[in-house]
Amino acid sequence: MKDSLYLAWRYLRHHEVKTLLLVLSLTVFLALPLVMRSMSRAMQQSFLARAEGTPLLLGQKGSSLDLVIEALYFQRKDVEPVKKADVDAIQSTGLGMAIPLRTGLRTQGFPLVGTSLAYFDLRKLRIEKGRGLALIGECILGSEVAEVLELGPGDALLTSPSTLFDLAGVYPLKLDVVGVLEPTQGPDDAAVFVDLKTAWVAEGLGHGHEDLARADADLVLRRQGDTVTANAKLVQYNEITESNRESFHFHGDAASYPVSAVIVVPHDEKSATLLRGRFVDAPTLQIVRPAQVVDSLNAQIFRFERVLQIVVWTVGLATAVMFVLVMALSWKLRAEELRTMTRLGSSRWKALQIMTSEVALMVGASALLAGLVGVLMARYGEPWVQTLILRSS
């Protein structure tokens, strides 16, 4: 057997390109189910872990899955917003804490998330560099954002305009970076966090400009009671600084300002039940348990995985047929070598042994590689899935 293995090894080494291609094909065949299963498990676990860390979620009626995806992963699903008043209403019940989330805006390609300080406690987010949010106009970067944009405390970044072609639209707002979060291997790494009011300013609901009381008379078009109308020459601020911070203000009723979703952290299970009860028949709002929504999503993923399994087995069968074909052709081409072996005194059994050894060596190498892929997937599958699927919008 040792000699058969030796001859098989020398043959495979000599035909390294063919061997490599066959080993890689077999590796794909063996690793594909492992990768698929690992990815599916990683995806399900990743979804579930974050969902379980979010007790309840309040949002506008509609797709509960879109609401969960937008609120938990900051992926833009264009869910209809609720009002700031709804956040206050939850808070006023005394049954739990309401954490508002304003999503939908982006800055340098990353999602901009307006929220309250309680969000950082809920997600156990720690500041790695700098400090937490304190003033309007400040932002904290997720670890990946800081790494990719090479930014840190003391730097600044601009929000992205909603559309480049709307000159009358919202202009970018310059944000001061005051802190960077520790990595969490989750969507928070790839987000920029600001105070809810800053988010509203960024989307044009609040603004700052020159003091009209002290502005040149030629800027004022009309004065009617407390309402002053200025012309377009009035300087609007695109950065919130120490000197102009006081000038930033909001028009209209703040209670009607939009909030994409509200994370609700009930005090206990009873409070959770009561809260859910209050929104069962709400005409425009829904309150969901993200874990339940993700469970149903996972069930869909599992069903899809079963379909994929059929595809994988089909690919596997094709690979196996190709492998057998290549080996059969290879041995046909080596007929002379087999004849020489027989003439010198070797048995057919020996030839079969060599052939089996070649297959065994290739299958062994492929199994080893596939195993390695499996180990890597088990170790790094979840963060990889996070990066590859969950963070891409």
Added chain:
Amino acid sequence: MISLRDVRFTYGKGGFSLHIPELFVASGVRAAAIGPSGSGKTTLLNLISGIERPASGEVSTAGARVDQLSPSARRSFRITNIGFVFQQLLLVDYLDVLGNVLYPYRLHSDLRVDATVRSRARRLAEELGLGNLLGRLPSELSQGERQRVAIARALVTEPPVVLADEPTGNLDPAAKHKALDLLFEQCDARSTTLLMVTHDHHLLDRFSQVVDLDGWGSPEPMTP
């Protein structure tokens, strides 16, 4: 020693047949087998080595009644008692020179590669002028060098009998004589019996015995 008596052999039904009334090659003798195409030269080598089994008659090689051995015993006998040099040489393209010389040792459980065998193979390669080519593949050698590898492979098991089937057929006259010199030298040194099939009548005076197969073979089956 090679001895055949009243040997009859037929390929399939109604195919080529061969009748060897008597053939004797003493130990240590260099014999040449000649004859026109189809006279059964290669079949003769196959019968002597036990690759083929005669329908009748006696075949004795190196003291063994080859015709009476089982297929497995004939294989075992062949690999330990017969050295082959083929016309096409049939070297293994994925093994280097040393690997090719040791090739018979990889093919049968009766033979084992150990330090003694390795040392013998190296010495043999040195004697045949292949000492500095041990790591080369057949594709990296000249025809003459490949010829010498084939000779080394035939002799490495120190067989009592070497059968060569037109081993110089593809060489120019100078290379032919050089190859024969080496083969004879090695066989003489080991008192090995050599039976070589050849078409080249100019080489016959270098052999101590010539076996002419003309008339022994027939395209039609022979009747006893």
